[in-house]
Each structure stands twice: as C-alpha cells, then as structure tokens.
Amino acid sequence: MHKDSRSKPMPQVGSLDELTGLVANRTGVYVRWSLGPAADLPSVSSRDDLTGIAMPGLSASALDVEPWWGERSLRLWVARRLYDYAHLPRTKDRRVRPWLLLGTEVGRGPDNEPLVTGVRPVGWVHQAVIDEATREIEDQPGGWGPLDRTPRRWHTRRRPGEAG
Numbered sequence: 001m002h003k004d005s006r007s008k009p010m011p012q013v014g015s016l017d018e019l020t021g022l023v024a025n026r027t028g029v030y031v032r033w034s035l036g037p038a039a040d041l042p043s044v045s046s047r048d049d050l051t052g053i054a055m056p057g058l059s060a061s062a063l064d065v066e067p068w069w070g071e072r073s074l075r076l077w078v079a080r081r082l083y084d085y086a087h088l089p090r091t092k093d094r095r096v097r098p099w100l101l102l103g104t105e106v107g108r109g110p111d112n113e114p115l116v117t118g119v120r121p122v123g124w125v126h127q128a129v130i131d132e133a134t135r136e137i138e139d140q141p142g143g144w145g146p147l148d149r150t151p152r153r154w155h156t157r158r159r160p161g162e163a164g
Helices: 003-007 016-024 074-083 127-138
Strands: 029-034 097-108 114-125
Touching: 016 074, 016 127, 029 114, 074 127
Parallel strands: none
Antiparallel strands: 029 097, 097 114
C-alpha cells in the first residue's frame, strides 16, 4: 500500500445487497473492525487483548463462503459474519468501524481469526449495512448473539490461592 493511497477517502458499501454482490464476485474479502486503514497499515499488526502480544498481521473476519454452507443464502452468510462483531464499537471504542480489505492470510489469532498481511483496503461498511445484517439475523428462527466478551460479564479475576 503506498502512503498516498492511504490518505484517499475510501468508497463506502451502503447496503447488505451491495456487500453480498461484492463477496459473490470476489474471493479473499475480509472485514476488519478498527479505526481504519490509516491507523492499521503503518504496522499491519494486531495485538492480542488478553496478553498484549503483537500478532503477525491484522485480525479480520473472512467473508468467503465455506464449502459446507452449500447453496444457502449468501446474504445470510455475510449478515452473520458482520453481526458477530457488531458489538465492538460499544465494547472497545465508539470510533471503531467495519472496513473491507483484500490480503493474504498468514496465520490465525488466539480466537482462530485470520491474520492478514499485504492489505489492500476496499471500502468502509456503512452503519446501514450493519443495521440490515442485524435485522437479517434477528429474523432467523434460531437464537444467536454477537461474539461479545465483555470482561465484567465473562471473566472474574481471583487472587492466587483464592477458592473458586
């Protein structure tokens, strides 16, 4: 990525159908929830929240459909992939936004998420797309929630020797 191309405004995907079309016509598309390419591309490294260890790429979610999904709705697949991390602006930083990228997967992070290098930004995902994805998931018959690990809800620190 050339320095001057990072400063150019990125296009914005404005609907779930538009994003679904992009995923249908291209492989290797990822979505990343962060402050954006300007913040991420200088180091192209994510940090594990638990340990603080730098990882060898940006953590992202693959939007490519897995073979086991078969002929099911691509729109539902994409909606689910967005919905899983839609809590991040609330739990990490209100400025966090989803953006699309192309890149090369170089490993997996501690949550089994792809770590991506050679990043080429594609565009921002507008909030309207997240809203559509949320409605799509909420209309499904099964129960599902985002992959939210809010610390106060899931993790209680104990002192050494303290009984559980």
